[in-house]
Amino acid sequence: MKLNPKIFDADAEQVPIRKGFGEGLLIAGQTNDSVVGLCADLTESTQMHLFKNKFPERFIEVGVAEQNMATVASGMAAMGKVPVISSYSMFSPGRNWEQIRTTIAYNDRKVVIAGNHTGLSVGPDGGTHQAIEDIALMRVMPNMIVLSPCDSIEAKKATIAALSSKIKSPVYIRLAREKTPVITVDDTPFEIGKAAVFFEPKEKATVGIIATGSLVHKAIMAAKELEEENIFVKVLNLGTIKPIDVDAVVALAKECGRIVTVEEHQIAGGMGSTVAEVLASHYSVPMEFVGVNDKFGQSGTPEELIEYYGIGKEGIKKAAEKVLSR
Amino acid sequence: MEALTDSKVKFLEEKANDIRISIIESLVTAKSGHTAGPLGMADIFTALFFHVLKHDPKKPDWQDRDRVILSNGHICPVYYATLAHSGYFPIDELQTLRKFGSRLQGHPHREYLPLLETSSGPLGSGLSQAVGMVIADRIDNGKTSNKQFYALLSDGEHDEGNTWEAYLLAGKEKLQNLTVIIDRNNIQIDGFTEDILPLDPFEDKLKAFNFHVQSIDGHDMRQIVAAIGEAQAVFDKPSVIIANTIPGKGVSFMERKFEWHGKPPTAEEGEKALEELRTKKK
Numbered sequence: 001m002k003l004n005p006k007i008f009d010a011d012a013e014q015v016p017i018r019k020g021f022g023e024g025l026l027i028a029g030q031t032n033d034s035v036v037g038l039c040a041d042l043t044e045s046t047q048m049h050l051f052k053n054k055f056p057e058r059f060i061e062v063g064v065a066e067q068n069m070a071t072v073a074s075g076m077a078a079m080g081k082v083p084v085i086s087s088y089s090m091f092s093p094g095r096n097w098e099q100i101r102t103t104i105a106y107n108d109r110k111v112v113i114a115g116n117h118t119g120l121s122v123g124p125d126g127g128t129h130q131a132i133e134d135i136a137l138m139r140v141m142p143n144m145i146v147l148s149p150c151d152s153i154e155a156k157k158a159t160i161a162a163l164s165s166k167i168k169s170p171v172y173i174r175l176a177r178e179k180t181p182v183i184t185v186d187d188t189p190f191e192i193g194k195a196a197v198f199f200e201p202k203e204k205a206t207v208g209i210i211a212t213g214s215l216v217h218k219a220i221m222a223a224k225e226l227e228e229e230n231i232f233v234k235v236l237n238l239g240t241i242k243p244i245d246v247d248a249v250v251a252l253a254k255e256c257g258r259i260v261t262v263e264e265h266q267i268a269g270g271m272g273s274t275v276a277e278v279l280a281s282h283y284s285v286p287m288e289f290v291g292v293n294d295k296f297g298q299s300g301t302p303e304e305l306i307e308y309y310g311i312g313k314e315g316i317k318k319a320a321e322k323v324l325s326r
Numbered sequence: 327m328e329a330l331t332d333s334k335v336k337f338l339e340e341k342a343n344d345i346r347i348s349i350i351e352s353l354v355t356a357k358s359g360h361t362a363g364p365l366g367m368a369d370i371f372t373a374l375f376f377h378v379l380k381h382d383p384k385k386p387d388w389q390d391r392d393r394v395i396l397s398n399g400h401i402c403p404v405y406y407a408t409l410a411h412s413g414y415f416p417i418d419e420l421q422t423l424r425k426f427g428s429r430l431q432g433h434p435h436r437e438y439l440p441l442l443e444t445s446s447g448p449l450g451s452g453l454s455q456a457v458g459m460v461i462a463d464r465i466d467n468g469k470t471s472n473k474q475f476y477a478l479l480s481d482g483e484h485d486e487g488n489t490w491e492a493y494l495l496a497g498k499e500k501l502q503n504l505t506v507i508i509d510r511n512n513i514q515i516d517g518f519t520e521d522i523l524p525l526d527p528f529e530d531k532l533k534a535f536n537f538h539v540q541s542i543d544g545h546d547m548r549q550i551v552a553a554i555g556e557a558q559a560v561f562d563k564p565s566v567i568i569a570n571t572i573p574g575k576g577v578s579f580m581e582r583k584f585e586w587h588g589k590p591p592t593a594e595e596g597e598k599a600l601e602e603l604r605t606k607k608k
Contacts, residue, residue, distance in 0.1 A: 036465070060461060068491035071451040075395075075458020078444065081465070083458075099488065102448050103455055107436055 001196055002188050007181070007217070008224055014179035017214060018116050020152035021175050022047025024159025025084055025114075029055055035163055036076055038062055038085045040069045046086035046116045046175075066092040067099045073111045074103035082110060082163060089115030089131035093172065097137055104170045105141045112162045113138075113172045119214055119264030120292065120309060121178040121302035130297035136269025138172040139242045145192065146242040148174040148263075148271070150216035151183045154239055157190035167192065174213055176264070178302045181217045183237075195245040197252075199223045199235035207231065207320045208256035210249065212238045212263050212271045215290075215311060219262045222316035233320055241271050249278050253285045258323045260288045262316055264306075267291040286326040288319040327378055327558075330551045334377065338547045340607070341411065342372040346576045347603050348407035348420050354596035356424040359432065362573035362586035363480065364404035366511045366544070370569055371408040373550040374476060383413035386441035392473055393459055395443050397452020398480035398509070399433040400588075406430050414441055450486025453477045453506060457492050460501045469502065474558065477506045482514030485523045490535075496564045497536030504564040505557040506537070509544070511573040513584035528568060537566045544569030577602055 006012045029035045029051050036058045037051045043061070052059040062069045066087050073083035085092060093100050093113060104111045115138075118131045138146050147162060149155035155175060162171040183198065184190075195210075199220045207226075211219035216237050223233040236252050238245070253259055259279065261272030272289040279285060290311050297305060306312040328334075349364045374394060375381070381391045396405050403423065410417045415429070422428035429439040433447030444455050456477035463471050483489055496504055510528070512519050519525055532539045538560040542549040550569070557565030573587070574580030577599040580591075591599055 036462070058465065062495055063491075065491035065494070067451070067488040068454045068457075068495060071454035071488065071492070072458035072461065072495065074444070074451075075455035075460075076462040077458075078455065079459050079462035079466075081462045098448055099451050102445060103451050107445050 001198060002185055003198060004182050004185055007183055007220060012181045014181050015152040016177060016179050017149060017152050017155045018047050018175040018177060020149065020155030021114055021159050021173060022050045024156035026050040026054060028160050028163035029058070032082065032163065034080060034082045036060065036081045036083050038069050038073050038083055040064055040066045040087045040092065042087055042116070046114065048086050066096040070096040070099040070111070071103045074107060074109050077109035077111050082112070084112040084114060084163070086114040086116060088117040088129060089134045089174065090117070090129055093134060093137050094131060101141055105143045108143050109170065110168060111170050113170065114175060115172060116175045117177045118174050119176050120297045120305040121176055121214055121264060123178065123302045123305065124299050126299040127297040132265050132292050132297060133269070134174060135241055135263070135265050135271055139274060143169050144242065145169050145171040145240070146174070147171060147192065147239060148213040148241050149239055150213055150237050151180055153182060153184045153186065153188070154190055158239065161190065161192050176214045178214070180214050183217055183220070190239060193240050193243050193245060195236050195238045195240070195248040197234060198237045199233070201227050201232035201234060203232045205232045205234035205256045207233045207258045207260060207323055208252035209233055209235045209260045209262060209316065209320065210238050210252065210271070210275055211235060211261070212241060215262045215264050218313045219316055222313045222320065225313070226317055226320055231320060231324065238271060241274055244274050244278055246278055246282065249275055250282045253279050253283045258286050260290060260316065260319045260323055262290040262311070264311060265291050267293055286323050288323040290316050290319050327551070327555060330377065330548060335547045338372050338376055341376055342368045343576065343603055343606050345372055345404065345407045345411055347600060348410065348417065349403045350577070350591060350596050350599045350603065352403055352407065352420040352423040353590035354593055355421050356590060359403060359424055359590045360400045360588050361590055362513065362580060362583070363398065363401035363509065363511065365577060365580065366571040366573045366575045367401055367404050367478070367509050368575070369545045369547065370507060370550055371404050373547055375408050375412045377551060378554050380474070386414060390473060393443050393456070393475045395452050395456040395459070395475065395477045396434065396446055397478060398449060398483055399446030401480070402434045405434065449480070449483035450488040453479055453489055454492035454495070456504060457496045457501060460504045461499060463503070471503060473503060475504050477504065479506060479508050481508055481510045481512065481519050481525060484525050493532070493535040493537065500562060501564045502561050505554060506564070506566040508566065508568050509571055510568045511571045513573050513587055515587055517584055532566050536563055538563050539566050539568065541568045541570065544571035545575060576606070
C-alpha cells in the first residue's frame with residue numbers, strides 16, 4: 001500500500017480532513033454541471049466556499065435551517081441535480097435526521113451529506129458540537145452509504161467518488177475539524193466499499209485493528225509501538241462503513257484471530273458495532289472496542305479529550321493487550 | 327390554461343363527486359386511513375388535474391410537466407383517486423389501498439409508485455421539496471421557465487418549523503413559479519387548529535414572508551381556477567392560496583367533524599356516504 005513515507009515522523013504534515021472535502025467538491029463541480037451546493041450558514045467552516053466562489057449560481061445559502069437544507073436538496077435531486085449539503089454533523093444529520101430519512105433515503109434521491117466537526121476532537125466548543133452518534137444515525141438508514149475518510153487526501157477522493165455517476169444512492173461523508181496527520185498519498189487507491197491494510201507488522205499479526213476516520217493515524221502509531229514490544233498488529237483502514245467490506249473484515253479476523261475496533265464515536269451503534277455484526281455471523285473472534293463509552297464530550301484540547309476518553313494511542317495499545325489476554 | 331366555461335365547471339363538479347365516491351370506496355375496503363381531509367380536497371385536486379395542470383398520464387416522466395407536491399401525505403386517498411380517474415392507473419387498483427404489496431401505500435412512497443413526485447407523510451417537508459424543485463428548474467431554465475410547481479399543504483402542518491424555513495427561502499428567492507395551496511379546514515388530530523396552536527392571523531403571517539396571498543372558497547371551481555390564474559400572473563414573488571375547505575365535504579354526517587380526520591367509514595357508514603354522493607350524481 002502506497003502511503004505517506006513520513007507517517008511515523010513527528011513533523012508529518014497535518015491537514016484538516018474537511019479540507020479534502022472542499023477540494024473534492026470543487027473538482028466534482030468542475031466535471032459535472034449538475035452538482036449543486038447547499039449550506040446552512042457554515043460555508044467557510046465546512047469548506048464549501050471553494051465551490052461557492054467558483055460556482056455562485058450553483059450554490060444555495062439556506063440560512064441556519066438544516067431541516068430545510070435537506071428537504072430542498074431532495075427537491076433539487078428530483079429535478080436531476082446532484083446536491084451536496086454541508087453543516088456540522090450535530091445539526092445535519094443530527095437535527096434533520098427525519099428529513100434525510102424520508103425525503104432523501106426513503107425517496108432514494110442521491111444527495112451527498114457532508115457532516116463536519118465529528119468526534120471529540122472538535123475540542124473547546126464542547127459536547128454540544130461534538131458529534132459522536134452520527135455513524136449510528138446514518139448506518140441504520142436503508143439506501144444510505146456511509147464514508148469515513150482518514151485524512152484530507154482520502155476525504156477528497158471520497159467526495160469525488162461519492163459524486164461520481166457510478167454512485168446512485170445518497171451518501172453520508174463523516175469529516176473532522178482538527179488538523180490530522182496525512183496518511184495517504186495521491187495514488188493510494190480509494191474505492192467505496194473497499195477497506196485497505198495500512199500497517200503490516202514484521203511478523204505474523206495476532207491482533208487485527210480496524211480503524212476509521214481521524215483515529216486511523218493513532219492506530220498505526222499504536223501498532224508501530226506494539227511491534228517494539230513484540231506484539232504484532234495489522235491495521236485495516238475502514239474508509240467505508242456502509243456497505244462494509246465483509247471480505248476484508250472476515251479475512252483479518254481469520255488471519256489474526258482477535259480484533260480491536262477504533263473510532264471517534266460512541267461504541268454503541270458505531271463502526272465497531274458494524275464489525276461485530278459482520279463477525280458474529282461470519283467468523284466470531286474476541287473483540288475490543290475503542291470508542292466513547294456512553295458519555296457526552298466536553299471542552300478541552302483535542303489531545304486532552306482523546307486521552308481522557310481513552311481512545312488515543314495508549315487506549316488502543318491497552319485494548320490490543322486486553323484482547324490478547326482473552 | 328384554458329378558459330373555464332360553464333359546461334367545464336359542471337364537468338369538474340361531477341368529476342370531483344366521482345372522486346369522492348372512489349375515496350369512500352377505497353377507505354371502506356382499506357379499513358383504515360383518513361377521510362375528512364381527502365373529501366375536503368377533492369375539488370382542488372380535480373381542478374388541478376382536470377383543468378389546470380400541464381401533464382400527460384401516458385407519460386408520467388415527461389420532463390416539462392407541471393409538478394404537484396403533496397406535503398400532507400395522509401390525504402393520499404384523494405391523490406390516488408384523482409390519479410386513477412386521470413388515467414395514470416386503473417380505478418380498480420384503488421381497492422388495494424393500504425394492502426400488503428400495493429402500490430398505494432398508506433402514505434405515498436414513490437419506490438412503490440414511481441410516478442409520484444415524492445414520498446410524504448411526516449408533516450412539514452413538502453414545501454421545501456417544492457422550493458428545491460423550483461430552484462433547480464430556475465438554474466436550468468431561468469425565471470421564464472414554463473413549468474409550474476404546486477405545493478399542497480395542510481393548515482395543521484404549519485405547526486412544523488420546517489414549513490416556515492421553506493417560506494423564508496422561497497420568499498428570499500422570489501420563486502414566482504411556486505404556488506402553495508393550503509387546505510384550510512381548521513382541524514387537526516387533537517382538535518381545531520385555532521385551539522391547538524393558532525395560525526391566525528394566517529394571511530398576515532404569509533404576507534410577512536413575502537408571498538402573494540389569496541383566500542378562497544376551496545370548493546368553488548371558479549374561485550380555485552381564478553386564484554391559480556392570478557398566482558401565475560404574479561412575477562415578483564411566490565404565491566399562496568388559502569383554500570377554505572370543509573373537512574368531510576360532500577358527506578353531511580362527516581362535515582366539519584375533526585373526529586373524521588384519521589378514521590375510515592365502516593361498511594355501514596360507507597354505504598350511507600355513498601348513497602348521499604350518488605344522489606348528487608343524478
